[in-house]
Amino acid sequence: MRYRSQSVAYWYFALAMILFGLQLVFGLLSAAKYLGPDPLLNVLPFDVTKTIHTNLLIVWVLTGFMGATYWMVPDESRTELYSTKLAYIQLILFALMGVTAIIGYLFRYGTGNKLLEQPLPHKLVIVVCMLIFLYNIGMTIRKSGRFTATEGVLLGGLGLAAILYLPALLEYENYTISIFYRWWTIHLWVEGVWEMIQAGFLAYLLIRLSGADREVMEKWLYVIVGLVFIAGILGTAHHYYWVGVPGYWLPIGGLFSALEPVALVGMAIYAYSAIRRSGLAHPNKLALHWAVGSAVFTMFGAGLLGLAHTFPSINKWTHGTMITAMHGHAAFYGAYAMIVLAMISFAMPSLTRGRTEEGTSLGYWSFWLQLGGMFGMTLAFATAGIGQVYLERVLGLGYLDAQLKIQVHFVMLVICASIFAVGVAMFIIDFFRYAPSFETTREPEPEGQRLAAAPRA
Amino acid sequence: MNKRQTRQFAIWSTVAASVVFLILTLDTHRQVPVLTGEITPEVTRGKDVWHEHNCINCHTLFGEGAYYAPDLTKITQHRGEAYLKAFIRDPSNFYDEQQHRRLMPKQDIPDEDIDALIAFLDWVSKVDNQGWPPRPILVTGATIPGTALSTAQLTHVDDHAAPPGARPVAAGNDPIALGEHVFRTATPSCTACHSIAPGVDMAGPSLSGLSGRTEQLLGGPDYKGAATDLASFIRESITEPSAHVTPGPMFSANGVSFMPDTYGKDLTPEQIDQLVAYLSTLR
Numbered sequence: 001m002r003y004r005s006q007s008v009a010y011w012y013f014a015l016a017m018i019l020f021g022l023q024l025v026f027g028l029l030s031a032a033k034y035l036g037p038d039p040l041l042n043v044l045p046f047d048v049t050k051t052i053h054t055n056l057l058i059v060w061v062l063t064g065f066m067g068a069t070y071w072m073v074p075d076e077s078r079t080e081l082y083s084t085k086l087a088y089i090q091l092i093l094f095a096l097m098g099v100t101a102i103i104g105y106l107f108r109y110g111t112g113n114k115l116l117e118q119p120l121p122h123k124l125v126i127v128v129c130m131l132i133f134l135y136n137i138g139m140t141i142r143k144s145g146r147f148t149a150t151e152g153v154l155l156g157g158l159g160l161a162a163i164l165y166l167p168a169l170l171e172y173e174n175y176t177i178s179i180f181y182r183w184w185t186i187h188l189w190v191e192g193v194w195e196m197i198q199a200g201f202l203a204y205l206l207i208r209l210s211g212a213d214r215e216v217m218e219k220w221l222y223v224i225v226g227l228v229f230i231a232g233i234l235g236t237a238h239h240y241y242w243v244g245v246p247g248y249w250l251p252i253g254g255l256f257s258a259l260e261p262v263a264l265v266g267m268a269i270y271a272y273s274a275i276r277r278s279g280l281a282h283p284n285k286l287a288l289h290w291a292v293g294s295a296v297f298t299m300f301g302a303g304l305l306g307l308a309h310t311f312p313s314i315n316k317w318t319h320g321t322m323i324t325a326m327h328g329h330a331a332f333y334g335a336y337a338m339i340v341l342a343m344i345s346f347a348m349p350s351l352t353r354g355r356t357e358e359g360t361s362l363g364y365w366s367f368w369l370q371l372g373g374m375f376g377m378t379l380a381f382a383t384a385g386i387g388q389v390y391l392e393r394v395l396g397l398g399y400l401d402a403q404l405k406i407q408v409h410f411v412m413l414v415i416c417a418s419i420f421a422v423g424v425a426m427f428i429i430d431f432f433r434y435a436p437s438f439e440t441t442r443e444p445e446p447e448g449q450r451l452a453a454a455p456r457a
Numbered sequence: 458m459n460k461r462q463t464r465q466f467a468i469w470s471t472v473a474a475s476v477v478f479l480i481l482t483l484d485t486h487r488q489v490p491v492l493t494g495e496i497t498p499e500v501t502r503g504k505d506v507w508h509e510h511n512c513i514n515c516h517t518l519f520g521e522g523a524y525y526a527p528d529l530t531k532i533t534q535h536r537g538e539a540y541l542k543a544f545i546r547d548p549s550n551f552y553d554e555q556q557h558r559r560l561m562p563k564q565d566i567p568d569e570d571i572d573a574l575i576a577f578l579d580w581v582s583k584v585d586n587q588g589w590p591p592r593p594i595l596v597t598g599a600t601i602p603g604t605a606l607s608t609a610q611l612t613h614v615d616d617h618a619a620p621p622g623a624r625p626v627a628a629g630n631d632p633i634a635l636g637e638h639v640f641r642t643a644t645p646s647c648t649a650c651h652s653i654a655p656g657v658d659m660a661g662p663s664l665s666g667l668s669g670r671t672e673q674l675l676g677g678p679d680y681k682g683a684a685t686d687l688a689s690f691i692r693e694s695i696t697e698p699s700a701h702v703t704p705g706p707m708f709s710a711n712g713v714s715f716m717p718d719t720y721g722k723d724l725t726p727e728q729i730d731q732l733v734a735y736l737s738t739l740r
Contacts, residue, residue, distance in 0.1 A: 320520030
């Protein structure tokens, strides 16, 4: 840690860890309900556990993004944060918002609008937090006068994420229109601006960890961002199949969604070639595992598994089945969970006392158990989904009967999810077992930093 | 390309994609009211009820939502209003959690809200959504012959808790119904080679229009067989397949039918009677 104010990141990461753990509790509960019968039917039904599971994901990943940004921006701009006080106020507000929203969901206090279940007051608090955050980061960069391309991409992503949340604040008379704008927020987040954020963190990590040349890395970063948006913006069309909007969204969705993997494959090649060519071996190999793992798993989960069901003639049969859950889990985990875990793994040795730079063996166990568990879960969803599509959609077997015939895949899901949960528990234990310590060091700039971006006014 | 050029690429490709997207968004706003039809105050109220009860986090509409409960896009076309009302009041009267492994919790929705919810679901079912789903998505049962009873229902045939739709074939049923059951369940199954759909010749010829064709054959001048009426003709065809051979090299060779000649001893006389009764109905 070079700057004292980077220590705020620790508390963001700590909150993210707690919420991540909770997310899994509700995920496992939801999965168990697929095996049924459900002893909690009238206490904690599936709709509640599922809402909490998906909302906690969004909240912890955003918390992780914010913490990681507070960690990265001082490093990139070579300055203290503009205000640590604002950062703490923002964290407390965000934590309160998250916790009260979860408690509210237990009592069905929510909008009942998929993924945007947060009640209006909570949505407003999210907006306020985002504004505080962007102001604080913006002022930090302004103060330093040093604005790197990596930061530019990251900030662009965060700013657009805030703007794209605005349509979610409105209510729409027409259900089809409300679906239309749901995906302005959710799709353009996860397949647009969040990928900018991921790419920004990835570039930062690769420059630090592999010592790759900054000019080259940032040049390719722009190419990736361009590719993400060419495909991602019009790729929103794949959420507009069969929902009551004009038919031209079908061919547009088929074409541009097929292009989406291009950027993700590019990102994986980018990460791999950076470590292959690196002149400097950073000791934090665990963070490198997570960073490269994120790029590769994104290519698999978001790219390949997305492509698997994105053509209209295939989606006609798979739409709204376990196939979607297969893609959703692998994509979110690879792209967003893993990149946050990468940033945490990178930052932790300098935020805690007594931790080795290389990463602990518990940390590596956690990496491989999580990866194996999530891969197994993805396969369980995939096999369940293929069975469901064939029995229910193609042959015409009733939904409930088809679900009974694919029970074995739900058993596999619960087993793999448990392995995954053990991996996550290890990560959380590894996070908290070393006491935080916020001593600044003035280590020499790593090799890759010598070719730093020119300061911009 | 240098860094400045790649930055230009990133910016301009984003701008271009955004512009196209916004133009299409405007056009979508223009077309959606026509595609989705009229929204009455009751439909709007129903949409609110749908949201208040968090329905979308188990069910899907237009295939969107959660995958724990059936898709409801076309539910008002599959189930009448009276059924839906009774169902929403208390789902446990309709499904057994022990059998189906999951059950919808009782929602306690006031009756006027239930009416509104059904109006909303009916509005959804009429939205022009490119004809999705391509085949009806059923809640239970099946459109495939022979799977009309689910595994759970079949294993609970004697259980009084079996749901209303569960009606297994019993000895006292009409012989035609019993014959249809034999047709599907004999070993080897008749359905493995014979379709009852017109023109669908599998390993054996289609049995569509069997009785009409046979009666014509029996009355024709070229008929030399022993059987004199429809029933005895069908019976003979089952027990001695080579007695009446359908022309064509894929059905017989040297006057010997490819159909197994084992049914005469493997089926009981009653089963053959039932099969004859069923096949006689194929006109």
